[in-house]
Amino acid sequence: MTYEDLGYNSTLDQYRNEQGLNTLEVGRVISEHKERYIVKTPTHEFDAELIGNLRYTAESRYDFPAVGDWVAFMQYDESKALIHAIFPRRSIIERRAAGKASKVQIIATNVDFGLIVQAVDRDFNVNRLERYLTICNTAKVEPIIVLNKIDLINKPELSTILNTIKQRIKEVKIITVSNKPAGYSQLEELIEAGKTYCLLGSSGVGKSTIINALSGKEEMKTGEISSAVHKGKHTTSHRELISLPNGGIVIDNPGMREVGITDKSDGLEITFDAILEHSQNCKYQNCTHTHEKGCAVIEAVENGEIDQKSYTNFLKMIREKAHFEATALERKKKDKDLGKMIKQVKKQKKNHKH
Numbered sequence: 001m002t003y004e005d006l007g008y009n010s011t012l013d014q015y016r017n018e019q020g021l022n023t024l025e026v027g028r029v030i031s032e033h034k035e036r037y038i039v040k041t042p043t044h045e046f047d048a049e050l051i052g053n054l055r056y057t058a059e060s061r062y063d064f065p066a067v068g069d070w071v072a073f074m075q076y077d078e079s080k081a082l083i084h085a086i087f088p089r090r091s092i093i094e095r096r097a098a099g100k101a102s103k104v105q106i107i108a109t110n111v112d113f114g115l116i117v118q119a120v121d122r123d124f125n126v127n128r129l130e131r132y133l134t135i136c137n138t139a140k141v142e143p144i145i146v147l148n149k150i151d152l153i154n155k156p157e158l159s160t161i162l163n164t165i166k167q168r169i170k171e172v173k174i175i176t177v178s179n180k181p182a183g184y185s186q187l188e189e190l191i192e193a194g195k196t197y198c199l200l201g202s203s204g205v206g207k208s209t210i211i212n213a214l215s216g217k218e219e220m221k222t223g224e225i226s227s228a229v230h231k232g233k234h235t236t237s238h239r240e241l242i243s244l245p246n247g248g249i250v251i252d253n254p255g256m257r258e259v260g261i262t263d264k265s266d267g268l269e270i271t272f273d274a275i276l277e278h279s280q281n282c283k284y285q286n287c288t289h290t291h292e293k294g295c296a297v298i299e300a301v302e303n304g305e306i307d308q309k310s311y312t313n314f315l316k317m318i319r320e321k322a323h324f325e326a327t328a329l330e331r332k333k334k335d336k337d338l339g340k341m342i343k344q345v346k347k348q349k350k351n352h353k354h
């Protein structure tokens with residue numbers, strides 16, 4: 001295995017030289033658990049922590065390593081290391097942390113493609129597909145839709161599903177796979193060496209089964225045997241980033257129940273570009289597309305140019321985005337006020353002494 005097999009490239013190497021990081025080793029974070037990280041090089045895996053200096057100056061989640069990160073580290077024991085620097089990220093896939101309206105959770109970094117996995121049986125849901133698309137588009141990561149477990153339905157049923165998707169989602173590649181008898185050839189064909197693929201999808205859609213099939217190994221515990229693992233302790237041997245024997249790197253992230261969007265960039269606009277296009281013709285520039293007279297979006301929904309369900313999903317996510325932004329702002333203000341208060345108390349104490 002080489003560094004390139006893990007996704008290392010000339011941009012990262014240039015940064016390493018510019019920053020004078022040559023005396024340190026370089027590796028990729030393949031799992032994260034409570035501020036401990038497994039860092040992988042072509043030959044070793046290290047149990048790593050952040051150096052104190054970085055920990056104390058960290059201001060937000062973004063200042064800590066995440067799965068997919070490239071880091072500069074120093075080995076200090078046989079398999080132990082201290083992380084001295086995080087390389088700039090090419091992309092960050094994130095979602096709103098479950099239950100916390102204003103907090104983000106990083107799913108993975110330095111990702112090239114998002115593999116949005118849905119099982120065609122109970123899990124299939126176009127609204128959720130649009131949600132994952134928005135997460136990818138926000139991260140500027142190219143999405144690919146992977147319909148899994150196609151052995152569970154017949155051909156006409158699969159066509160219906162494909163048509164349902166195509167009616168609402170244009171210009172996104174869709175592939176169909178299953179463990180038997182179709183196999184994963186459609187997926188294998190598109191995976192390129194040195195590129196990083198992040199699997200996105202609900203629990204049980206078959207992500208671990210896909211990784212095991214691609215890697216030819218039992219890298220991931222799958223549904224039948226994983227219940228004991230989920231109940232038990234975290235196993236340090238658990239890896240979320242795996243480099244495949246035929247090239248390509250895949251990242252899994254277990255158990256995603258909620259897919260809250262943060263959408264700090266224009267991810268929603270990219271996902272719903274048809275709606276955006278129509279909105280150029282709305283009478284009012286600040287049109288909310290909910291009730292306004294002369295709203296071109298509402299008109300397009302009425303005459304069938306925009307899918308009704310897609311429109312409803314769009315409005316729901318716009319509200320969610322606004323809510324996320326408002327609570328994030330509030331949190332910032334609170335933190336700032338608290339900071340001010342602490343400063344004042346310190347000042348008072350100081351004055352007291354003199």
Ligand SMILES: Nc1nc2c(ncn2[C@@H]2O[C@H](COP(=O)(O)OP(=O)(O)OP(=O)(O)O)[C@@H](O)[C@H]2O)c(=O)[nH]1
Pocket residue numbers: 148149150151152177178179180202203204205206207208209210221222223224253254255256
């Ligand atoms: N019929 C059928 N079942 C499948 C297929 N792929 C996976 N399964 C089954 O679906 C269940 C869940 O598969 P996993 O691979 O563990 O799913 P996962 O997405 O990794 O789930 P989490 O680890 O909870 O996120 C298991 O019982 C698998 O055997 C498939 O193509 N067809």
Ligand SMILES: [Zn+2]
Pocket residue numbers: 279282283287288289290292294295296297298
């Ligand atoms: Zn409008």
